[in-house]
Amino acid sequence: MPEIDKFDKFTFQDALDIAGWPTDLPIDPQFLKQIQKSVVDEEIFIPVNSEFVVNPKAVTIAEENRRSFNRARDSFKNALILRLKRDYSSLNYKQMNSIATDVEASLTGYFREGGLSLASTLFSSRRYGDLPSSMIGFITLS
Numbered sequence: 001m002p003e004i005d006k007f008d009k010f011t012f013q014d015a016l017d018i019a020g021w022p023t024d025l026p027i028d029p030q031f032l033k034q035i036q037k038s039v040v041d042e043e044i045f046i047p048v049n050s051e052f053v054v055n056p057k058a059v060t061i062a063e064e065n066r067r068s069f070n071r072a073r074d075s076f077k078n079a080l081i082l083r084l085k086r087d088y089s090s091l092n093y094k095q096m097n098s099i100a101t102d103v104e105a106s107l108t109g110y111f112r113e114g115g116l117s118l119a120s121t122l123f124s125s126r127r128y129g130d131l132p133s134s135m136i137g138f139i140t141l142s
Contacts, residue, residue: 001054001062009051012036077104 003018004010012032017023027035039045045052080100084091091099 001059005054005059007054009048009053011051015045015052073104077101080104 004015007014012035016027021027039052040047043055044058046055077097077100080103081093081096084096084099088096
């Protein structure tokens with residue numbers, strides 16, 4: 001959201017490019033229309049002729065979501081440091097913090113790279129067929 005908000009007006013393709021949609025992966029035109037309708041209906045983007053502008057309310061919500069995510073990430077890292085402190089007391093704080101940071105970065109990288117594959121699997125017609133059984137419980141809780 002912060003990147004696209006820098007533009008006065010933009011096309012939907014601009015938004016997809018900034019969001020990191022792979023240029024070599026075409027989007028079905030019908031699906032693209034559904035996405036565009038959704039971002040307008042949810043008041044994320046405001047249509048202006050054939051272009052869009054970002055709704056300031058959406059920027060505020062995105063900032064709140066970012067703060068919430070950062071709090072959750074910090075809580076995760078702190079919980080991991082506490083567990084390391086309990087189970088591996090010979091480590092110093094710098095080592096524990098480094099391990100916690102590496103674990104968090106690894107998980108973030110995994111979901112950044114594998115998120116589209118996971119989402120594709122979840123929304124495919126073969127529900128949960130290729131998912132590890134350990135993930136199904138987490139998914140059904142969402």
